Amino acid sequence: MGSRFGRWIADRWVMGVALLVLGYLFLPIAVVIGLSFNRPSARNTYDFNEFTLDNWRNPCATSDMCDAVVRSAQIGFIATVVSTVLGTLMAFALVRHRFRGRAAINMLIFLPMATPELVMGTSLLSLFVAAQVPLGFWTIVIAHVMFCVSFVVVTVKARLAGMDRRLEEAAMDLYASEWQTFRRITLPLVLPGIVAAALLAFSLSFDDFIITNFNSATTVTFPMWVWGAAGRSIPPQVNVIGTAMFAIALLLVGASSLRGRRARRAALAVPVAAGRPAKRLS
Amino acid sequence: MTALAHVPTGSGQSASPPAPRRGRHRLLPYLLLLPGAAWLLIFFAVPLVQLAAASLYDPSGSVTTGYAMTGAVGNYPAALQEYWPQLVRSFVYTGIALVLALLMGYPLAYGIAQKAGRWKNLLLVSVVAPMFTSFLVRTLAWKTILSDNGWLVGLLRDVHLLGPDGRLLATAGAVVLGLTYNFLPFLVLPLYASLERLDPRMLEAASDLYASPLRAFQKVTLPLSMPGLVAGTLLFFIPASGDYINAELLGTPRDNMIGNVIDSAFLVKLNYPQGAALSFLLMAAILAVVFVYLRKAGTEEVL
Amino acid sequence: MRTMGHEAPAGDLRLANLTKKFGVFTAVDDLSLTIPQGSFFALLGASGCGKTTTLRMIAGLEEPTSGQVLLGDRDIARLRPYKRPVNTVFQSYALFPHLDITENVAFGLRRRGIRKVAEQVDRMLALVQLEGYGPRRPAQLSGGQQQRVALARALINHPQVLLLDEPLGALDLKLRRQMQIELKRIQTEVGITFVHVTHDQEEAMTMADTVAVMNAGKIEQLGAPADIYEFPATAFVANFLGQSNLLAGEASGTSGRDVLVSAHGGRFSVPAARARLARGPVFLGVRPEKLHLVATAAAVPAGHQHVGGVVTDASYVGVSTQYLVKTAWGSELSAFSANSGLGGQLPVGTPVVAHWDPRHAFLLPREPGEDDRTTPLLDEPVGVLP
Ligand SMILES: Nc1ncnc2c1ncn2[C@@H]1O[C@H](COP(=O)(O)OP(=O)(O)OP(=O)(O)O)[C@@H](O)[C@H]1O
Ligand SMILES: [Mg+2]
Numbered sequence: 001m002g003s004r005f006g007r008w009i010a011d012r013w014v015m016g017v018a019l020l021v022l023g024y025l026f027l028p029i030a031v032v033i034g035l036s037f038n039r040p041s042a043r044n045t046y047d048f049n050e051f052t053l054d055n056w057r058n059p060c061a062t063s064d065m066c067d068a069v070v071r072s073a074q075i076g077f078i079a080t081v082v083s084t085v086l087g088t089l090m091a092f093a094l095v096r097h098r099f100r101g102r103a104a105i106n107m108l109i110f111l112p113m114a115t116p117e118l119v120m121g122t123s124l125l126s127l128f129v130a131a132q133v134p135l136g137f138w139t140i141v142i143a144h145v146m147f148c149v150s151f152v153v154v155t156v157k158a159r160l161a162g163m164d165r166r167l168e169e170a171a172m173d174l175y176a177s178e179w180q181t182f183r184r185i186t187l188p189l190v191l192p193g194i195v196a197a198a199l200l201a202f203s204l205s206f207d208d209f210i211i212t213n214f215n216s217a218t219t220v221t222f223p224m225w226v227w228g229a230a231g232r233s234i235p236p237q238v239n240v241i242g243t244a245m246f247a248i249a250l251l252l253v254g255a256s257s258l259r260g261r262r263a264r265r266a267a268l269a270v271p272v273a274a275g276r277p278a279k280r281l282s
Numbered sequence: 283m284t285a286l287a288h289v290p291t292g293s294g295q296s297a298s299p300p301a302p303r304r305g306r307h308r309l310l311p312y313l314l315l316l317p318g319a320a321w322l323l324i325f326f327a328v329p330l331v332q333l334a335a336a337s338l339y340d341p342s343g344s345v346t347t348g349y350a351m352t353g354a355v356g357n358y359p360a361a362l363q364e365y366w367p368q369l370v371r372s373f374v375y376t377g378i379a380l381v382l383a384l385l386m387g388y389p390l391a392y393g394i395a396q397k398a399g400r401w402k403n404l405l406l407v408s409v410v411a412p413m414f415t416s417f418l419v420r421t422l423a424w425k426t427i428l429s430d431n432g433w434l435v436g437l438l439r440d441v442h443l444l445g446p447d448g449r450l451l452a453t454a455g456a457v458v459l460g461l462t463y464n465f466l467p468f469l470v471l472p473l474y475a476s477l478e479r480l481d482p483r484m485l486e487a488a489s490d491l492y493a494s495p496l497r498a499f500q501k502v503t504l505p506l507s508m509p510g511l512v513a514g515t516l517l518f519f520i521p522a523s524g525d526y527i528n529a530e531l532l533g534t535p536r537d538n539m540i541g542n543v544i545d546s547a548f549l550v551k552l553n554y555p556q557g558a559a560l561s562f563l564l565m566a567a568i569l570a571v572v573f574v575y576l577r578k579a580g581t582e583e584v585l
Numbered sequence: 586m587r588t589m590g591h592e593a594p595a596g597d598l599r600l601a602n603l604t605k606k607f608g609v610f611t612a613v614d615d616l617s618l619t620i621p622q623g624s625f626f627a628l629l630g631a632s633g634c635g636k637t638t639t640l641r642m643i644a645g646l647e648e649p650t651s652g653q654v655l656l657g658d659r660d661i662a663r664l665r666p667y668k669r670p671v672n673t674v675f676q677s678y679a680l681f682p683h684l685d686i687t688e689n690v691a692f693g694l695r696r697r698g699i700r701k702v703a704e705q706v707d708r709m710l711a712l713v714q715l716e717g718y719g720p721r722r723p724a725q726l727s728g729g730q731q732q733r734v735a736l737a738r739a740l741i742n743h744p745q746v747l748l749l750d751e752p753l754g755a756l757d758l759k760l761r762r763q764m765q766i767e768l769k770r771i772q773t774e775v776g777i778t779f780v781h782v783t784h785d786q787e788e789a790m791t792m793a794d795t796v797a798v799m800n801a802g803k804i805e806q807l808g809a810p811a812d813i814y815e816f817p818a819t820a821f822v823a824n825f826l827g828q829s830n831l832l833a834g835e836a837s838g839t840s841g842r843d844v845l846v847s848a849h850g851g852r853f854s855v856p857a858a859r860a861r862l863a864r865g866p867v868f869l870g871v872r873p874e875k876l877h878l879v880a881t882a883a884a885v886p887a888g889h890q891h892v893g894g895v896v897t898d899a900s901y902v903g904v905s906t907q908y909l910v911k912t913a914w915g916s917e918l919s920a921f922s923a924n925s926g927l928g929g930q931l932p933v934g935t936p937v938v939a940h941w942d943p944r945h946a947f948l949l950p951r952e953p954g955e956d957d958r959t960t961p962l963l964d965e966p967v968g969v970l971p
Contacts, residue, residue, distance in 0.1 A: 018393030021386040022405065025412045025466065028423035029699045032415055033327075035426065039457055040761065086318035094557070097311035105315060108322050116524025116568065117325075118541050120562045122548055123333035124325060129345065129554070130332055146325040168680035173664040174693035184692075189684045209527065213546060226418040230531060234422060242419035249414035253407055254369050 026162045036239035036242060055236045059244075062235055068225035069241060075137065076205040079144035086145070087152025089151060094153070095160040103126060112150045120147060121214035128215060143215050148201040155200060159193025168171035199252070206245075337558035345552045357559040365543050365560060369567065372539040375454070376523040379461035380469075383518055386462075387469040391510075392503070395477035411472050421460055421531050428456050428532065452534045461527030468517040476510025477503075512579045516572060523568055540564050596657020597621050598643070598746050598778055605651035607636050612638045614802035616652070620795070622745075623776040627771065627789035629838035630799030633827070636782045637676060639799075640670075640748045643780065653799045656745060672883065676750035676782075678731045680723035686710070686734055687719035693742040706721060709737040712767070728755040740771065746778045756901045761785075765792055787827055790814070794933070799824045804939070816859060816947050821960055823870050823949060828930040830876065830918045832960040833869040833951060839863050844948060849914045853890050853943070860948035868949040868958065876920040891940035894918065896931050906930055910939050916957040 036056065043051040060066035081272070087092060094105065110119065124143050130134060171181040208221040226238055337350070337357055343349035362369070394405045412420065415490040426436055429538075438444035450456055480503060487499040504511075526541025540560060547557030591772045598620040605613040613635040628636050641647035642821045643654055645666035654662040663671050672693065680689050686696075690709055691702040710716055713733035721733055732755050739747055752768075770790050772779050783789050789796050790810040797807040800822070806818040817823035820831055834848030843854040844863045853869055860867075877889075878896075885891045894910035897917060901924075908920045908931065921937055931937060 014393045015397045016388050017386075017389035018397075018405070021390040021407055021466075024386070024463070025409065027427065028420045028463070029412050029415060031423040031426055032419055035423070061816040085381070086321060088317040089314040093311040093314035099311040099315075105319060108319060108327065110321065112326050114520055114572075116564060118522055118524040118544055119333070119524070119561045119565050120326065120329075122544060122557055123329035125548060126336040126554060127325075127329040127332040128338070134470040142325055144698070145322060149321060153318070164677075164679065166675060166677055166679040167681055169666070171681070171692070171696075172673055173644055173646065173671070173673045174742065175667045176692070177667055177696075180696060185681060186454060203414065205414075206492045210524075212736075213545070223416055223418050226416065226422070227527075230418070230422060238419060238422070242423075248413065250407075250411060257403065260339060277565075 028066070032242045033193070033240045035236055036243045037164075038236055038239075039092060048055050054156075054242045058238045059237050061237045064220070064226055065229075065235070065237060065241075066081065068220045068222045071220065072206050072222040073135070075140050075144060076202045079148055079205040080198050080202040082141075082154050083145045083148035083201045087149045087197060089202075090153045091156035091160055093159055109150045109153050112147055113154070117147070117208075117210040121211040124211070125214040135215055136219045139215045139217075140212050140219060142222065143211050144205040145206070147211060149206055151200055152197040155197035156193045159190050163189050174253050194241055203249070212218060243264055290415040301302040313550050333492070333558050333561060337562050339555040339558075341553070341555045343555075343556065349554065354555065357555050358563065361556050362563060367538065368543050369540045369560075369563065372523050372538070372541070373567065374570070375458050375461060375529075375537075375539060376519060379458050379465070380515065380518055381521060382458070382462045383466050383469050384515075387466055387473060387514070388511075391470045391473035391477050394481065395474050396482060406474065409467050409474075413467055417464060418527065418531075421464065421527055422455070424463065425451060425531055428459075432543050451532065454533065454537050456576055457529050457537045457539075460532045461522050461525060464525070465518045465522045465526065468515040470520070472513040472517060473507060473510040476507045480506050510578065512576070515575070517573070520568055524564060589614040589732040596655075596659070596686075596745075597668045598655075598691070598780070599655040600643070601655060601695055603639070603654065603684055604650045605641060605642060605647060609925060611802050613649075616802070616804060617802060618797065618807060620778055620780060621939040622630070622778055624794045625772050625779045625781065625792055626792035628780065628782045628784065628799060629784075629789050629796060629883040630827070632784075633800045640673065640780065640782060641751055642773055643746065644748055645669050646673075649871060657676070666896040672744040672746075673743050674732075674739045674750060674752040676754075678735045679889050680722060680731055680734055680738070682723050682854065684722075685719065686715070686721050686723070686726070689723065689734055690719075690738045690741055692738060697742075705741055711739045712740070712771070713737045713764075727894070729760055731758065732756065736764075736768075738846045741957060743962055745778065745796075746780060749779060749781045751782055751784065754901075755767060760786075762819070768792065769833045781872045790826075796826075798891075800825075817870070817949065818871075820868055820949055821867075821949070823947075824958065827872065828919065828956075829870045830870055830953075831870045831949070832916070832956060833870050833957050834867050836864050836867045836948060843943070844950065847914070850862050851892060853946070855946045855948045859944070860944065864946065866951040866953045866955070868951045871941045872917040873907070874905075874923075876918060876939050877939050877941065878910065878920055878922060878931060878939055880935075880937065882938050885929075885938060885940040889940040889942055891938050892918075893936070893938050896933050896935045896937055899933060901929055901930065908938060916959050918959055 037051055037053065039050040039052040055061075058209060061143065075128075079147070090105070090109065093099070102260070121143070124139075124146070125135075127133075128139055133139060167185055168181050171185045177182060206223075207223060212221055212224060213227070220228070220239065226234070229235070229238070292446075335351065338351065338353050339349035339357075340352040340354050341357055346570055373417070390409070394402055396411070398405050426432060428448055429435070430451060434482050435444065435450055438450070439446060439448065445448070456542070484502055484506075488502045489495070493501060493585065521537075524541050526539055526545055529537050529539045540563075544557050544560045545555045548558060551557075588676075595768065598851055600616050600618050603613060603616040604611065607722050608659075616639065623876055628634050628639065635737070638647060641650050642662070645661070645664055645668075649662055652662070655658045656670070661671075682693065684692070685708050687703075690706045694702045698890065702903075706719065707716070710719060713736055715730060716736070718726065718730070718734075721786075723734065726734065730751060736752055749768075751762050756764060765788060768779070768781075781789070781793065793810060795807060796810050798805045798813065800821050804812055805824045813822065814826055817826065820829075823829040823831060832848045834846045834853070837845050837847065839857055840854070842857050842862040844857050844869060846853045846855060846869050849871055855869065857863065879885060882891060882893070891910055894912045896908055897911045898909040899906050904922065905921045905923050908912060909917045918939055
């Protein structure tokens with residue numbers, strides 16, 4: 001019996017530890033969600049005081065915070081579009097073509113991911129200062145595109161490399177021209193990778209603080225606004241934004257996995273009588 | 283050689299030459315690469331050169347009056363002399379955080395990859411989900427949790443793990459905890475990816491061949507997860523050692539890391555040569571650690 | 586039916602001096618052959634001998650290093666794949682994972698601008714016994730079902746030439762036989778030229794009008810299945826298609842209508858019509874089922890030739906018993922004796938005389954110095970070592 005209990009433990013302790021660690025990962029999230037429904041008792045305290053929906057009804061208590069959120073979204077959108085286009089093109093070149101200088105290009109893509117944000121931020125700042133480029137909205141966009149591109153390349157490349165070349169050959173064999181093959185086979189199959197890359201780029205851009213901090217001058221994004229407020233007092237609405245971002249991301253993930261599952265189920269539901277005698281072609 | 287029925291073909295000799303490769307195809311990859319590569323060159327590579335140059339400016343200049351390029355190599359020893367404690371602290375904190383993250387992240391990745399069954403995807407999303415809230419908002423939430431009048435401190439004081447005046451916030455421990463927390467998913471994801479590919483039958487084979495669970499882990503699981511472990515460690519280590527948000531929000535100036543120093547050099551003291559020199563020192567230190575680590579780990583192909 | 590297909594001028598498929606090199610490695614070596622229109626052509630050969638590469642050059646997926654692919658009088662070797670009236674059933678299916686079965690099957694029709702596809706698709710799915718599977722995705726089908734979809738997807742286009750790269754490899758034996766019959770029926774019905782690559786000799790023999798045996802990028806022999814089996818051209822073919830007992834000997838020329846051979850101290854003869862050569866180093870070949878075992882030389886029928894030996898292995902396989910007979914010089918011959926109910930099994934150790942009708946033997950060229958080539962029983966490891 002002792003050994004059976006030992007076995008039970010041996011089989012499950014890993015999962016137990018894993019769940020504890022997940023709990024650790026979610027602890028601050030729970031606090032953020034909780035605080036978003038909290039009416040602070042006095043300035044600058046975080047104690048749970050009283051349940052309220054005020055923060056949600058009125059998320060823009062401080063108008064400059066909402067401006068910052070909007071600005072972050074704008075920057076994120078532009079940076080996402082640009083970096084996704086640039087990165088996808090590069091991924092196609094790397095996976096689908098042979099050319100000289102591949103190693104150098106791979107290095108150029110890899111290095112930004114291996115360089116601390118701090119170094120990228122300060123070096124870009126020294127460039128802008130030396131070139132006398134005024135800092136602001138567009139320097140932030142430039143910086144964000146720069147650090148997002150590599151992640152896009154890696155994500156799209158993985159998807160593209162995992163794609164069976166023979167599918168494209170089969171399409172060509174079935175009368176699809178190069179363009180039709182790209183349009184009907186390659187693009188749909190790579191699209192999930194491109195979408196994933198775009199979402200990654202947006203979340204990286206929206207959440208970036210360090211690089212933005214060096215290259216923004218007086219332009220305030222949401223993380224910069226929070227940073228500034230952390231020195232003074234944090235309005236509970238910050239937690240509303242945090243919770244909303246969390247919820248939106250979860251909805252996106254949930255919707256995509258649900259769609260996949262629904263499609264699968266629908267297809268399986270079709271009644272099929274396997275092994276029916278073959279009808280003859282007349 | 284003796285095939286009987288080969289049909290003679292009339293124009294056997296007129297082997298047509300391979301179709302000429304269209305010029306468009308030769309150029310295409312370069313056209314595809316051009317915009318992205320140009321962006322990275324101009325806004326990543328050139329700035330690094332510029333930063334290198336800035337680190338050699340005459341330190342007596344200023345942003346307003348301009349800097350003279352004097353090749354002042356002395357900026358480096360000067361910066362190191364002044365800020366070596368912060369540099370060392372950065373790596374000590376990151377090192378401790380990394381060990382903690384490995385202790386938590388390995389079971390987590392292994393559990394999801396091998397033991398979670400149909401909950402696998404849900405658990406995997408759960409690892410990434412906390413990252414969806416803003417980095418800063420999460421870190422501020424830790425500030426709440428660790429605060430002196432929070433429930434955690436109260437609980438620890440009640441069970442006498444913490445003295446009556448003991449604190450959690452504004453300690454080195456809080457900074458390490460923040461680093462561990464914020465970069466843990468970067469460690470777990472690559473680790474998960476390589477553990478997921480591990481065929482459970484290999485462990486069965488190992489135990490069939492008289493390996494104890496510990497031995498099986500040591501001889502099979504660990505070596506096979508090495509690429510993920512190496513990649514995850516680097517993805518944790520590189521951003522964590524350059525981070526200064528955790529030190530700023532959860533620590534005191536006594537816990538400052540090199541990032542805090544660089545940040546203030548550029549944005550407060552406006553001492554660009556010093557900030558640039560420190561940035562390069564940080565990068566050199568990281569590269570040195572990474573290089574030694576990869577040599578030891580023996581899996582250079584992760585790069 | 587035929588109106589749906591391409592109305593290109595009819596024609597045979599001809600490969601002329603077709604060569605494909607991958608770097609220094611020659612995958613297909615100066616291949617020339619003609620496949621008459623409407624015939625069922627099977628390509629057999631060991632793994633890696635260049636079958637798939639040949640098909641890919643016909644389909645346009647691989648550019649030949651040199652040579653021509655002629656369809657009728659047209660050289661199509663440099664046409665893009667989608668310009669060729671040729672379709673392929675891929676070795677790996679290559680179904681489009683993001684399209685359902687209906688759209689997979691309809692893909693070729695749609696690319697040629699055909700709008701009304703439903704009826705044809707349904708008929709095609711019925712043909713491959715997959716009615717009702719239209720809304721599924723490829724990932725939701727078994728391997729064999731996927732293979733049938735690949736077949737339907739190619740067949741629906743009624744190409745002039747259909748290339749099949751081991752299309753039945755993943756099917757169980759019963760379904761495989763069924764599909765073979767279906768394939769053969771479709772082929773005769775619509776008159777499409779089929780080029781069929783397979784590892785299954787039986788499949789090749791039963792289905793094909795013409796079989797080609799490939800080895801290291803070259804065709805070793807090409808002909809009707811029975812001709813190849815009864816009179817192989819090379820030692821490789823003799824042992825690739827079925828098995829053969831090949832005894833090393835020297836042919837000393839023709840005497841009357843026979844070629845005389847001396848081998849292992851014995852003197853044998855083979856009808857000149859069944860000899861690939863009349864002088865020099867040869868293999869004297871006899872198929873195991875043509876080798877009969879009797880107790881003494883006296884029992885050998887008149888006109889038969891014989892060698893003596895000892896039974897070293899007997900395996901009962903139901904329809905027959907397969908014997909290994911060790912000769913005086915140490916080679917092990919195999920002999921299949923039909924299980925017709927007469928006489929018991931010969932126990933191991935029995936001295937026997939193996940005899941054959943010279944009209945069933947054949948003479949093949951042999952490299953000087955090459956010894957006997959006898960195949961051990963395919964599914965029996967015994968007797969491999971001397
Ligand atoms: N793209 C390529 N580059 C280099 N070598 C190749 C390439 N494609 C095929 N080969 C080589 O050419 C030879 C013939 O390959 P092919 O695929 O035609 O074999 P096959 O006869 O179809 O074999 P199997 O029966 O296993 O399918 C093989 O030795 C293979 O390794
Ligand atoms: Mg093949």
